[in-house]
Amino acid sequence: MSSVSSIHQATATASASSGGSSRAAWLLARQKVNTRSVTYYAASLSALIGIFIIAHWLRFTFVKLGWSRSRNPILLPFFALSRVTRRIFVRSLPGFTSVGHAVLVTVYVALNATFGFYNVDYSVSANVASRLGWIATGNMVFVVFLSLKNTPLAFLTAYSYERLNVLHRIAGYTTMLCVILHGGLYTSYFIGAGRISTLREEVVTAGIISGFTMFGSVMAGMILRRFNYELFYIVHVILFFAIVVSLGLHRPELDSERTLYATIILAALWFADRLIRFCRLVYNSVNNEANIYALPDGGTRIVLKKPISRARPGKHCYVWLPKIRTFETHPFTIVASEPFELVINSYSGFTRDLHNHALKNPGASLKVSVEGPYGTVPDPLDFDKVVLVAGGSGATFTFGIAADMLSRMSESSKQQIDFIWAVKGHDNLTWFTQHLNNLRNHVHAPKIALKVHVTRLGPESLRNSSLEQPASDSSTTDLGPSALEKGNVDYISSSGPASSAATRYESDREEKDTTRPTDFPSAATSTTNLNLPIRPGRPNAEAEIREAVSSMTKNQRVLIASCGPDSLTNIVRNVAASCISVDGPAVEVHCEQFGW
16 A cells, blocks of 8 residues: 555645645556556456466376376375366356356456556546546456467367457457556546647547547447448458557657556567468468359358368368459368368358359369468367267367267277267258268268258258168168157258268259369269268257267266357256266366457
8 A cells, every 4th residue: 555655645746736746646656557557457367367377287197198087086086086076167158158258348347447456546537537447458468368369278278269359258358448548537637637639649649540440440349340341340340450559659759658568568469460370371372273063042152272281071161262352361161181171151242252152163174272270179089978068060170070089099999979960951951972981981970870850841841852771781871769669750861962072052054064174073963872860850969969978988988069159059968067066977068169
């Protein structure tokens, strides 16, 4: 409290005297306290990140050394505490990704409140305004750090940028609140002190501009992002440049105002990340091309000539197709790495234009480059059973995980895979015909149970589809012990290409095009059939997950991975959380969601 007393004393002296020396003493005393508070705030955030780093590497060590399967009495208290905590934190919570996410946000906001309002001389509102300005500047560095695509946290905590994006937005909202209070309190102070002319000074004007550009950026993130992501991204980048420049002009002195150091750091972080991404795009564009194929119901397949290093199915990369968008890159999940393949659903903007181009130019070869890969996914080979739950185009993630796992399994591997996939219609199955064939015909096919649901499978769809009887060999797709007994399974023959790069949807006019490569036969002319058992209606994900976990012993490990709409991932989170117990198998949950 001595620092507050010194500020209060300096404030009283400054109020009693108009001398410049007393005012300078007041400002110097306040700056020392503010600098110390922001330093403590930064240290607290670093400590919070450190907790996640330590927890991640402890779990990683325990898994690799086999201790996670041990029932050692010495380790049991640690495992019990970990599982009880995760049983609570993994659950979904309205407005947040999970309970754990809500707790983390609460801690972050509490740190802002503590260091923003503690140890402040409240006798003058300008002191509170100054403190909040310092906190806002520190938060800006944190906001940029959380936005980095090439974040070190991906290696240190297994949280890549797309999983940090929601925290990036929370930090942005908090920063904006600090800026509003900072500007409002200072304005009130200057008007009350009869110093309204101060608001017209250049450094203050720059601060006002910085505040309004921050507000515009936050509003774009809250509103525009939901309706037009491409436009939001352009606006977001332009406003970031304006924020950096105006923030630098607001406090331009390096010696007297250390806030300029923070401005330089956040600008350097952003530009370094952009430079890394740009260099990757340039390198991966050399002699690289992509063939695009339209799929039924708005899907598009991209097959690239050259893969990228460290690419694994299940991760994602940013794709640059200058023919479709010259100055834009877009993230898509990697379905296969040999050949490098992406399957994309059409919504609006880029994906819609890409699909339309593929319809008009089937098999067209386009200049392409990719940048990445990104994403942190638990290694499925560390688990005895992997339960993959996907909805619609979320199967790009689960197909990638399953294929990658099967390709790395040895003959002695005992891992099992439950693959649960729900699609709206029969046409959506043709998006992944070859991938379904690959799973069914793989040498480890008996270890994977395919459970495919079509939610809009009506009588007309059944009449238009050829019904097949299930094969009697051991590789027949398994729908669970009760599926065949209840007679609720239909076997539908899905036409698909002989190559994963081949599936596409063409009109009669396009089928007459003799200039397309013969290596890519159309779905309409392909003779490869997939006799796939279909279960109509939505999957009972809760029952499927509980059955999978209950089949494991307490010394085994289960990975439950999901990708799809929020409603599906919320169910998976809650069911998986309820399956975490001290006496049961170790359960890991990973939910992948679009919206990068």
